[in-house]
Amino acid sequence: xxxxxxxxxxxxxxxxxxxxxxxxxxxxxxxxxxxxxxxxxxxxxxxxxxxxxxxxx
Numbered sequence: 001x002x003x004x005x006x007x008x009x010x011x012x013x014x015x016x017x018x019x020x021x022x023x024x025x026x027x028x029x030x031x032x033x034x035x036x037x038x039x040x041x042x043x044x045x046x047x048x049x050x051x052x053x054x055x056x057x
Contacts, residue, residue: 001057008055009035018044 009015015036022038029038048054
């Protein structure tokens with residue numbers, strides 16, 4: 001998984017994390033991997049609908 005994420009970012013991929021989701025799970029943004037960006041749920045949903053491919057974990 002670590003290599004997959006690393007390759008993804010290296011190839012220009014963006015890692016967006018749903019703000020309300022991490023809040024509900026008591027995850028502090030400082031705990032996220034380097035390069036991950038916290039975003040609003042609505043923005044994340046719109047981007048997913050417009051994307052050619054989406055990876056969800």
